[in-house]
Amino acid sequence: MKYRYACPSCRTELNPHEDVVVVAKNGDRSGLVLLHPEPGNQRVFVAASLQLKPKDAVRFYCPVCQAELKSAAATNLVRLDYKAQDGSEGFATFSRVYGEHASFYVEKDGAVRAFGESAPLYGDCKFYVEWISG
Numbered sequence: 001m002k003y004r005y006a007c008p009s010c011r012t013e014l015n016p017h018e019d020v021v022v023v024a025k026n027g028d029r030s031g032l033v034l035l036h037p038e039p040g041n042q043r044v045f046v047a048a049s050l051q052l053k054p055k056d057a058v059r060f061y062c063p064v065c066q067a068e069l070k071s072a073a074a075t076n077l078v079r080l081d082y083k084a085q086d087g088s089e090g091f092a093t094f095s096r097v098y099g100e101h102a103s104f105y106v107e108k109d110g111a112v113r114a115f116g117e118s119a120p121l122y123g124d125c126k127f128y129v130e131w132i133s134g
Helices: 128-133
Strands: 003-006 020-026 029-035 044-046 059-061 077-084 089-095 103-107 112-115
Antiparallel strands (some): 003 077, 020 059, 029 044, 077 089, 089 103, 103 112
């Protein structure tokens, strides 16, 4: 199934072709990051200019409006809204910590699908706060 991802602030589609395009910042360094759109697929392409090391907490931004793509559910999660090919909608969150593999898909009915070996680190997240905070 195909997913379309959007910035929660400006609603701009972030994967006009295949990969999701975001801007990442690590300290004073920044660059583009490409994320695989399939839930659970942890493939990522990172600009060498970011010089990432394991456990770096990277900040992600919309390449259009420059809003930070942060989650209200946890400090170390990033949020993108999605719409699936079948018409279902919700939001996806993923870890902003380099080397952690954790992503979550939360549907409007509250159903949560977790992916990645680091997902249990976020087991106490209250994803409903995302719906309250916007």
